[in-house]
Amino acid sequence: MARIDIFNGDADGICALTQIRNAHPAASRLVTGVKRDISLVAKAGIEPGDQVTVLDISLDKNRPAIVAALAKGADIFYADHHDPGEIPDDPRLTALIDTAPDVCTSILVNRHLEGRFVEWAVVGAFGDNLKASARSLAAPLGLSDERLDLLDRLGTCINYNGYGATLEDLHFEPAELYRLVSAHRSPFAFIEHDAEAFETLEAGFLDDMSKARGLAPARQTDRTAVLLFPDEPWARRSSGVFSNELANAAPARAHAVITERADGTYLVSVRAPLENTTGASELCRRFPTGGGREAAAGINHLPAEQLDTFIAEFTAFYSR
Numbered sequence: 001m002a003r004i005d006i007f008n009g010d011a012d013g014i015c016a017l018t019q020i021r022n023a024h025p026a027a028s029r030l031v032t033g034v035k036r037d038i039s040l041v042a043k044a045g046i047e048p049g050d051q052v053t054v055l056d057i058s059l060d061k062n063r064p065a066i067v068a069a070l071a072k073g074a075d076i077f078y079a080d081h082h083d084p085g086e087i088p089d090d091p092r093l094t095a096l097i098d099t100a101p102d103v104c105t106s107i108l109v110n111r112h113l114e115g116r117f118v119e120w121a122v123v124g125a126f127g128d129n130l131k132a133s134a135r136s137l138a139a140p141l142g143l144s145d146e147r148l149d150l151l152d153r154l155g156t157c158i159n160y161n162g163y164g165a166t167l168e169d170l171h172f173e174p175a176e177l178y179r180l181v182s183a184h185r186s187p188f189a190f191i192e193h194d195a196e197a198f199e200t201l202e203a204g205f206l207d208d209m210s211k212a213r214g215l216a217p218a219r220q221t222d223r224t225a226v227l228l229f230p231d232e233p234w235a236r237r238s239s240g241v242f243s244n245e246l247a248n249a250a251p252a253r254a255h256a257v258i259t260e261r262a263d264g265t266y267l268v269s270v271r272a273p274l275e276n277t278t279g280a281s282e283l284c285r286r287f288p289t290g291g292g293r294e295a296a297a298g299i300n301h302l303p304a305e306q307l308d309t310f311i312a313e314f315t316a317f318y319s320r
Contacts, residue, residue, distance in 0.1 A: 001047075008162070012104045030178065101277040208237050221315070225255050273318065281294055
């Protein structure tokens with residue numbers, strides 16, 4: 001029997017698992033990857049009797065592997081906030097799934113653990129750009145504005161680290177960053193005792209975001225904006241968090257950040273308007289490799305010949 005932890009390589013996945021393993025310490029095999037690498041369950045090598053935790057990846061994208069693992073006799077705890085499709089009816093599966101736009105996996109795990117490591121849930125929510133939810137979660141802690149801003153910066157930087165086409169694009173492999181983070185019961189302890197890691201993340205974030213902010217939109221209206229990023233590591237790293245920044249700066253506007261890929265396809269990050277956080281998943285699912293959640297979604301490999309079609313549909317969808 002093995003214990004296997006499968007999780008998204010972004011802030012939400014890392015902070016969700018950090019809460020669980022601080023509450024229930026256990027040696028486990030880690031299965032993760034870049035943020036867009038979500039078909040992880042099939043890669044885990046699950047065998048009969050294994051104890052499996054799956055966090056912050058779409059059940060819909062992993063259903064065949066989940067069904068196969070359950071049939072083998074594995075026990076699975078699954079927490080996520082993306083559209084799951086049909087959830088398998090199996091006594092070996094415990095599913096905590098909530099697709100509300102103000103919820104993320106770290107918040108679901110915080111509820112499950114009755115707030116035992118709420119500071120990490122706050123970091124995860126900030127990383128998922130759920131700033132109002134993060135502040136609401138943090139309110140009982142009575143943190144100063146400076147301390148709350150520090151959690152916001154940490155969540156943003158951990159999330160930023162997950163974006164890239166390959167692990168080589170990242171400052172830290174997600175499994176490595178999880179090990180550093182999860183060694184601490186509090187994010188403030190991580191910032192203090194692993195200061196070099198935090199400084200590396202923040203310096204990289206600030207440098208990449210400076211480049212991203214220098215690009216003008218390819219198309220922009222009162223309701224939508226489209227930005228085209230080059231095939232460069234800094235662009236791949238900054239695309240997701242820059243999408244969040246744009247959404248926060250113009251809450252009535254939908255944003256699409258489209259990054260060239262070396263194989264000739266495009267990586268797409270879509271953010272619905274914060275004033276109406278709906279439709280991003282519906283739109284992206286119209287295209288191959290598209291998916292996500294209502295407020296934020298993406299397309300991993302948009303064929304070049306569909307680029308103009310996507311831009312037209314995105315513009316029309318959010319101009320209604």
